[in-house]
Amino acid sequence: MDRIALTGCQAHDALFLRPALEAAGHEVVCMAALATPDDADRLAGCAALSSFVGDRLNAPMLKALAQAGIRLVAQRAAGVDNIDLEAARTLGIRVSRVPAYSPESVAEHAAALLLALARNLPQALAQSRHGNFALDGLLGFSLHGKTVGVVGMGRIGRAFARIALGFGCRVLGASEEAFTLPGVERAAIERLWAEADIVSLHCPLVPETRHMVNARVLATIRPGLVLINTARGGVVDAGAILDALDDGRLGAYGTDVYENEAGLFFRDCSACGFDDPLLARLLAHPRVLITPHLAFFTREALKEIAASVAGSVNAFYRGDASPDFVV
Secondary structure, three states: OOOOEEEEOOHHOOOHHHHHHHHHHEEEEEEOOOOOOHHHHHHOOOOOEEEOOOEEEEEEHHHHHHHHOOOOEEOOOOOOEEEEEHHHHOOOOOOOOOOOOHHHHHHHHHHHHHHHHHHHHHHHHHHHHHOOOOOOOOOOOOOOOOOEEEEEEOOHHHHHOOOHOOOOOEEEOOOOOOOOOOOOEEHHHHHHHHOOOOEOEEEOOOOOOOEEOHHHHOOOHHHHHHEEEEHHHHHEEEEEEEEEHOOOOEEEEEOOOOOOOOOOOOOOOOOOOOOOOOHHHHHHOOOEEEEOOOOOOOOOHHHHHHHHHHHHHHHHHHHHHHHOEEO
């Protein structure tokens, strides 16, 4: 029986992922996220691990994993920005990812963030709970007729674009890759920023997109723009976001991700607190809505992730090819 480690293991992994791997005949060991090379000592007897976004799989970590006998890293997410792929390739470690899992789940969450901000739902809920049913400060806006820019027209971006079209929005799409979606107009990224009332980010985090939303870009937007981010925290400069909110250029920011979320998200910090002044400023801002990287967190998505990860692990042990392998 092959022994597989689930690093960054969460309670929900017991719902679908662990049973899928055990049904295929693998022994599953759950453990905390990998933070330093010394953590590789916990992987004795494992040839494969399934990583998550909180694992820091840089070159030193991967070297330690290779020395511990790890030959496969099966990332249970679409993004692999936490993995040094070149180092993995050099060390002979295979890497797989889950290229698509219920894109509608993530797109719907982006729409939920947008609607909550458009109609001031966090403030309305807080006031109602205190018995304040006045409408002061709760004036919102309708999505109908607004121009929505979608940055990244992969499966999730296209799913979000369809939702926006359903609300009666004009939709502009900017993407490095060609796409065709009825009702969506392809636009250069500069034009998208200049014309959109709402922008939703659905691009991967790669060197070219790191801090693509920065002070220079935010100086070109339409005043009051609402920005939604369910991509990766690193595609925005959070400090520049706060500056743009404070000076009124940016109307609101809804995000499910944060650049420095590793070690914070997927944990309960309510009792111990956390030392991150930038995140604290974001959380305290009245026009920022943050959720803890849960856009993917639906039963449908978890089932698809489990099937994909199990498929990659099984293909690895059989010596078969798989389109989910990136190294």
